[in-house]
Amino acid sequence: MRAVLLSFSCFLSFWAICSSSAGAKTAWERDFAQIAVQDHGRKKPLTSFASESCLLLTGKQSVALPDRGKMEALPLLLSLWLSPDGWEKEPILLVGEPILREALGLPPSRTRFSYDELSSNPALRALVLRLGASGRSAEGEDSSQAQIERAVRGLTDRMDLFSRIVSGSALTIVPEPAGTEKKWLTLAEAKAVYPVEVTTKLEESWDKMRAAVLSGKHAEAGTAALALAEELRSLSPARYPEAGKLRFEEAYRELQPWRWAWICYAAAAICLALTSAWGRRLGYFAGWGLALTGLLFQIYGFACRILLAGRPPVTNMYESVIWVAFGVVLFALLLEAVYRSRYLLLAAMPIAVLCLLFVQTQPLIFDPSLQPLVPVLRNNFWLTVHVLSVTLSYAAFGLALGLGDLYLWRWLRQAPDKKRQEPILTQYIYRCLQIGVFFLAAGVVLGAVWANYSWGRFWDWDPKETWALVSLLCYLALLHGRIAGWWGEFGLAIGSVLCFLSVLMAWYGVNYVLGKGLHSYGFGSGAVGPVAGFALAQLLFALWCSWAWWKRRADERGRVAPVSASQISRS
Structure with missing residues (x-):
């Protein structure tokens, strides 16, 4: 707790120094x-x-x-x-x-x-x-x-x-x-x-x-x-x-809590990565403190937006992205408190940084201003339970993505002759997938109830609804395949990476690529290039790892020489 308070006070002090240096200009x-x-x-x-x-x-x-x-x-x-x-x-x-x-x-x-x-x-x-x-x-x-x-x-x-x-x-x-x-x-x-x-x-x-x-x-x-x-x-x-x-609103605008949040998360990731071989205990607690400090900045930002706008902060793409970043870190900290492993934080921090940096660098596309709700959203109960459930599922799947990337990276670095397994990492991936499927299933059902309340029907095969169902089915198949023994640890890690592409389509692609449907209040255009680049990078990384896995398996089979007929006769 003292590490958290120390980290938070240091960052606030640094911000105060920066503000006081510009005080004459901004007073x-x-x-x-x-x-x-x-x-x-x-x-x-x-x-x-x-x-x-x-x-x-x-x-x-x-x-x-x-x-x-x-x-x-x-x-x-x-x-x-x-x-x-x-x-x-x-x-x-x-x-x-x-x-x-x-x-x-x-x-x-x-x-x-x-x-x-x-x-x-x-x-x-x-x-x-x-x-x-x-x-x-x-x-x-x-x-x-x-x-x-x-x-x-x-x-x-x-x-x-x-x-x-x-x-x-x-x-x-x-x-x-x-x-x-x-x-x-x-x-x-x-x-x-x-x-x-x-x-x-x-x-x-x-x-x-x-x-x-x-x-x-x-x-x-x-x-x-x-x-x-x-x-x-x-x-x-x-x-x-x-x-x-x-x-109060001016203080929120000046502080820019989302910027300080990603700075804290980036510092936590660097701290955890640099202390993976030495100073693990000190680096672990410092990473905890920095991650929790960033989470506190995000909580402050959300509290400001809720008090100023009088609604949940998940009504447009900007707010959903920063909420997913919050959910990724929240799930990582909660699971970290249970399992006491640095891997969860190490996997969560880059995902949170990417989310916050993405919206911070694209302000024209992701509008950070506070806007009133459109009429179809003016029911805070359904808005809260449905949208928060879906976006929390995206956060859990995002954490599973980070863990899957970490597993595959560690697998690539190990020598081919060493069959080191990562049961801990795959256990974390499995838990995150379970959490994500629970929230996404609940979000789809609650969205159908809200649709019946607003539009008079439970399901209309709207692109947003359809892709949410596709994402749910992809992750259900991944979990059931693990239970049925269709794939092991490596397959679960590959699946956590590939299935997240369906989340990107449901979350971003429907709004910014298809741009049509009953969810028109959330549509926009732009920044397709960075998202497509991220998806392509994840796909190529998964294919590369799959090719490396197939090659290792082929090498292992080649080292087991078949027994010839002459050997049998001599014996």
């Missing part, structure tokens, strides 16, 4: 976090809105411009909002898809373009008109055309957000009057609703804030932002978010 940003914006049905700090807008517009949390230098998210938003002149000529709008740049006749060496360049592009206007006329995706057409249409929709969303920010219509910061249920208002719209004396005070506070921002006086700008926030809160104290809740 005024925390003041702006007290201004709330209503966006996509949620009231969030202005800093969160700035971060999400910058990511959507530019593809990153900051952008380097030829004439303005590097700009972080909040300064970029404030400049677009408070001083919009000239921004239509700045290259900040992302066109990341090479196929779209080719279709629009844009330079292939650039990925960002100005609003004027794009709005005057005749090819883009033609594509937008065609999409508007069809009113639907290019279903049934070639994949390149569908990819272009998805890219055009993403680009038009960026252009629309840009125009709404520079016009001020996206900054709905004024709460609606008491007794009404309308959406929040912009400062311009508030003039038609509130008395003149109210809007005059708001404009004065806004003008002070604008003047301080444009003159580069950050401290004064922060003070003016706090004053404007208090003016806005006084209009509707019951509906305006409390200052503590806004600070």
Whole structure:
């Protein structure tokens, strides 16, 4: 326990040092976090809105411009909002898809373009008109055309957000009057609703804030932002978010618990690997402490998302991936507490790191923002029991994958003449498969009940349902084959690797490759290359190990020489 507390305190201290070094830069940003914006049905700090807008517009949390230098998210938003002149000529709008740049006749060496360049592009206007006329995706057409249409929709969303920010219509910061249920208002719209004396005070506070921002006086700008926030809160104290809740969300955004989690997991994996031959006891406890520290960071992150969004954190692909990473580590720690073996942690850490790094490096594809639920998901009971069951099964199968890779790697390293078995590793694989099958079977059954509750039928052979069933049958066959004696330790390890490919298809492929079905609220596109590369690497590794196993068996049979007839006669 002391190792855990020591590891956690060390990481928090390091983070505090990093934060204090940038304190002068971010103190005024925390003041702006007290201004709330209503966006996509949620009231969030202005800093969160700035971060999400910058990511959507530019593809990153900051952008380097030829004439303005590097700009972080909040300064970029404030400049677009408070001083919009000239921004239509700045290259900040992302066109990341090479196929779209080719279709629009844009330079292939650039990925960002100005609003004027794009709005005057005749090819883009033609594509937008065609999409508007069809009113639907290019279903049934070639994949390149569908990819272009998805890219055009993403680009038009960026252009629309840009125009709404520079016009001020996206900054709905004024709460609606008491007794009404309308959406929040912009400062311009508030003039038609509130008395003149109210809007005059708001404009004065806004003008002070604008003047301080444009003159580069950050401290004064922060003070003016706090004053404007208090003016806005006084209009509707019951509906305006409390200052503590806004600070809470800002702290979650600043800490970035998912980044610290994968750093802890990577450090745990390195520590366990380096101490496999010497210092095993010390390295084992250090790995335990680092793994548990990373888990605590993830628990903190999930608690923040639940409190801020008011729902379980498993409603999109981003949340399901970080939840699977959490489940992998959780199962490893629980089994490690029972079996006292370093192998479980050593197998779990790389899987968790890959999951968290994957979503951290693809923020445009895996949206980290907090969004409200779509209507079909607005039943937290079924959402919790069904989705958590399925994703926990993916976590157990992911841990089995890591253990299978570890078994095969150790098997490859041993000398061919040594028949060293790994009953401990295969026992761990078997336990993880049992856990995964239990949760996946429960998730499929509970999903059918939820489908009957929502859509009036238990089963409809939807691609998501079908592939979940395929995955369940694959793992059931693997377990029954082990019981029936069709394969031994090596076959179980190979099966744990190959069967996970069905999980990848059910979890990722249906959403990002097929992209159709009743589960459309979870669909998206992109990052197919890294996932396909991971699946191909696992497949090739399993085939390589299978070939090596067959070759060893052939060599063993060759060493047993047959008895000739002359030998029999002489005897």
